[in-house]
Amino acid sequence: MISPSPRRRLLLFLAGGTGLQIGAFAEGNLLWTGAMIPMGAGYAEIGLAHLVTMLLLLLFTLPLGVLVDRVRRGTALAVTGGLAAGLLGSLALAIWLEAVTWPHLLLVTPAVMMVRGTGGLAQEAYLPAAVERDGLVPVNAVMLIVGSAGSFGVGFLLSGSPGVTAAAVGVAALGAAISAWLFGVIRAPEEPAPPRTGVWREAVAGVRFTLTHPVLRAIVVCLFGLTAMREPIEEFAVTPLLAEGGELTRPEAVLSWLVYLATPIGAVLAVLLYRRVGTFRLAWAAVLVSQPFALLVLAGMDWGPIWYVLGRLVPWAGTAVAVVALLSHRQAITPSRLLGRSGATLIITLVVAEVAGSSLEVLAESLLGQQGPGDAGGWPVVVLATAAVLACAVPMFRLRRLSHPAEAGPPSDDAGTS
Template sequence: MPDIPRPATSGPLRLRDFRLLLAGAAAGQLGAQVTLVALPLVAVLVLDAPAFQVGLLTAAETAAFLLVGLPAGAWVDRMRKLPLMIRADVVRALTMASIPVAAVTGVLTMAQLYVVALVTGVATVFFDIAHQSFLPQLLPKDQLVSGNGALETIRSSAQVAGPGIGGGLVQLLGAALAIVTDAAGYALSALFLWRIKQPESLPERRPDASLRRDIGEGLRFVCGHRLLRVIAVTTGLGNFFAAVLMATQSVFLVRVLGLVPGVVGLVLAASALGGLAGALCAGRLAARFGQARLIWLSPLVTGPFALLWPLSGHGAGAALFALGSGVVFFGVVVYNVAQVSFRQTVCPPRLLGRMNATLRFLMWGTLPLGALVGGALADAFGARVALVWCAAGFVAVPLPLLLSPLRRMRDLPATGPAEDPDADPSDSAGAPEPAALG
């Protein structure tokens, strides 16, 4: 791939292709966040599904990370990333559009929701792996934190606006018709990505390459790196309990607290403000406290606020749910910006797809399990009890980090892929203060 020189001092927003990538992310994320509210409400309000079926729907959305997560990375490393993302967006747009069509014609069933969730999830696996592998082709290494911060800002902004819009659309149009927004968002995302002009050559394939060998190489790289191992364990644990939350929050807010769809959207939108604040602050916090320290400090400080979820009550008491989520998601986004930027820096370009896929398999593979557990707990003991277990889990999430070498570090080692991943990282604890990451 041709190497296009970029001024070291220019920010990522000066690059036209990066702005188009951001615009695509904004369109896709806004639609997805509307569906985050609308899809469970289709099951709860339109099809009157019990809590376990709502949990099963959440599991179907994320099952693809277990089913195709590892081979997807090997396939992505053999393909051009941009065309793959465009195709994934088109598949997601068409699949989501089938829900309002089925609702209007009176043939919508839970079985269709499961299929739509599964197909969309598979397309999302390929899109996300390609997206994280494509970003380092657009930006130099010293701008990856700023670039990831900008993408997290877009995602968090969509989390603020999307649920409120989604709740309002559900109340005005019905849950099924509100999903049209998601289909339109994916279509717009494909259009923005199609306009990106970054040159991208087809990755060279070694003569002895095989799917099994490629998957093994990605696994060995991740599992052989002590810092990536602990990040995988911690994020997998956090995602497990995040899935418990996703599987139970709609049931809790509608059936326990008695909120109407519009208010549900506002509660979820208010909670997402914390994620937006985290995206805006991540670079400055990394500069002040150190990127390594930020990885364990952010979940340690914010995790206990998850205890506010089961304490939420009727009326104004629902604000506790929003407050708890806002603080927790602040920590989640700060953690994500720090650890994703490190992953993109430490990995050689030819392994980016497999590294991201391996980590997604290990970290996101816990999502369907958490969703099933959350649905089962809510069905058996009630949604509030499920949230108690969920909150306790978030408090425990930083334990692997506190027991790892990261606790003794301030900054992450600036090791290239050729260096020994098991070299003692404590040598970097006294590294000079980094420049502001923006």
């Protein structure tokens, strides 16, 4: 088969990635809850099952990264898409027939998570080979927008009938199948895999490279700070819409919904600005400019809902800009056959950051004696958390000159490991 032109590869990758993201909508709460509630399971059982699945995925993330760096990414995406489609299709049929069994569910759900984890790593690793450098940011932005859009419908689907849930899982299966076909059509040239030295040694080499490369290390630190500090800031925000009680007025309702547009707004801004500013510069500038707006959530009732909304909308949009830019820059400067392990290292880091953020939130509540969200006495937590986010962006700012040569041309393995 003749390899498509660069422009057609870009369009095919966008379509395939969108299908893969649609397939991801059926993961997590939708997959567990939609199948387990009809079987009489409570939320404690659902939470435990979901936790076990996530732990399994976390334990196997690095080996999956090694696998992605060993094989052809296009083939991996086609295979994982097909497997996900088959697994999700079997579960959709079982839910529709109200014939879900525990052995079926306990087999399908972890398998889907593992297959999707492999597909996600392969997609990120395949993108630099499939599209030109200038296409990294637009594709990553579209994937972020599609992923955020899918989260809106999960709550509705969880409250729907088994037929609605079965249809949603079926659509996810169809999206995974379409993505498998589209990625199989792309056929972009890929670098050959290096000699195999063992899963453990290759995994350690990937982690070491990610954490010792100065720019990648700065990216990891920044994303860790953004993820870990999010929950404490949100928990201790003084929420005027909740404090006033009663029904929301129409302007307040509109303002509250604007917050949910922060991710698409940030993704669009990244696409509009990255050519003029540069991906790495755009990332640290977005963090330094947007995150201080989080302090506006301390205004609460005194300044009105508009300031609270700005205090959430601007930092979230800035985070989306930074995520798109940093993911694209990591793909541009990381040697091709280290992208899978580098992505796996970043996933583990973000999971640890979420756990750290939840622990800090609980610790702060215990020290301050806060009984619930919106306590005005939590302002020191918001201030310190915002300062921590800004501090985590400082290493990127200090490396702004070092990052420029990587944007001038395609990276090489020698340059990436020096």
